[in-house]
Amino acid sequence: MHMSDALLSVAVGGTMTAVSTGAIGFSIKKIKKIEIDDKKIPMMGVMGAFIFAAQMINFIIPVTGSSGHIGGGILLAALLGPFPALITLASVLLIQCLFFADGGLLALGCNIFNMGVIPCLIAYPLIYKPILKKGMTPKRITIASVLAVIVGLQLGSFSVVLETIASGITELPFTAFVSLMQPIHLAIGAVEGTITAAVICFIYNIRKEILDSALKGSPMRNVSIRKVLVILLVATIFIGGFLSIYASSNPDGLEWSIKGVTGTTELAADSSVHSAADSLQDKTAILPDYNLKDKLQVDNVVGTSISGMVGALFTLTLAGLIGVIILIFKKKKHYR
């Protein structure tokens, strides 16, 4: 499931790098808050090497005849906790990319998201943990592991499809791609889920305290403002970046109604003040009509997405500034 650079566009690679960086930064903050001592650090290092070694054991997937290896996201999260697990997986993916050409360097953000963030920060807390909240028994462990792994892999492979299609390099139609990826990863997920369940049950019988401490040390309450802001920023880039490519070039509601009335989508200036303001706007607009000026000779599609991102970021900054100004005013009033 490792994506390579050749099938990625700069916009997708950049966005996913930002998302993964945000997720890793968030995890590091959480680790610093929860762990009092640095004992986890050598543990994460050795478990990273373990995942490496474990991924070398291939199992045969029934029916398809192809082979797969475990990803290890849910297993690591169950042993170390979700945040250390994400950091561990990120380092494993980086080393695989650099030393084994498994995945591209710019695709690292995508790979960390698909194989790290999705199992550790989405599948684990939403599926694995709630099932085991009521108490750990081998039966519950099995159900939780298999479910979490299958869902995690399905979401992960679906992300691969989305990221590849959004990059626009491949002509493979969406339905064909999905109908190939999802069933294969369902089979892989079923096998990996069973193996994960078997391993965790083994640990449960021998060293239950490992699982207990991992489960306990991962509170997900107290969602900080910073996390929300990071998510908002990332969502903005995503929406501004990609979806603007698909933005309709049809006139929007206002322009459409103007056209209906006057026959053009824009009204001409008819006084000296208007024309002066017009020429001023012309000169100062960095992104006239939402496209980079021809100076850069960039593809039209890239132009739209960069201006989409820049516009969105600008708006967000302006909104933040206004909020800060209001806060300052309020504080001044309070101290009077």
Added chain:
Amino acid sequence: MSDFKKSILQITTLEELTQKKTPVHRLQPSVKLLITVIYLIAVISYSPYQVSGLIPFIFYPIILMTLGEIPFKPLFQRILIALPFTLFTGISNLIFNKEITLYVMNIGITEGMVSFCSILLKTILTVMAVLILISTTSINDLVYVMIGFRIPSIIVIQIMMTYRYINVLIGEISVMYHAYILRAPKEKGIKLKDMGPFLGQLIIRSFDRADRIYNAMKCRGFEGDILYARKEMISTKSWIYIVTVGCLLILMRLVNISEEIGKLLM
């Protein structure tokens, strides 16, 4: 040779390559990382229908691989690993896009063929760029660069330790695997029902090992941070290199050099 030994060999070979003394090795690590990233961005920013513009980008890897005395064999091995999935999607381009763009000696070249070549070329170029980076920069240097970029020490230590312990853990899993196979000679691999205890045993051993490592590190003064003596600033020579090569790469991206040369020749 078993798969385990092959992976260990791969890592040690790359590590040995970084010990050479060539002009490329003498460049500062941060410079090499920066130029690699610029190169990768430039290459993947091409649309799938531009192939001629991509061709000049072959200069960078060829020059550096020859200057850096990087052998071509690991390159082919790595391209072989990276190719299957990209080839598969590339072939789908061949199948799905049959619009003809130009005729060469009465043979119609379809858009699908162009994008297939583009994907193939991009795969080769990107793999070469990363190989050049990793064969001329040791993991220690890369880690120092990360610290310089203010990446938190927890993730930097994580990368270093994972790298250092890969050989140890691969050695251990190799021993366990052979012990299993010797007791089950007719099996082609580990049976599914035995994977639980197999991996579980390795995990328990890894946890115990991590405990011993932690105690050893504490005895040697580990406090959660990496200690380093020098903080390497980027030298003037390196800046000149970055600016020159960076500008060249950006120029190659903006101007289709193949076309210009073609126009001159025709």
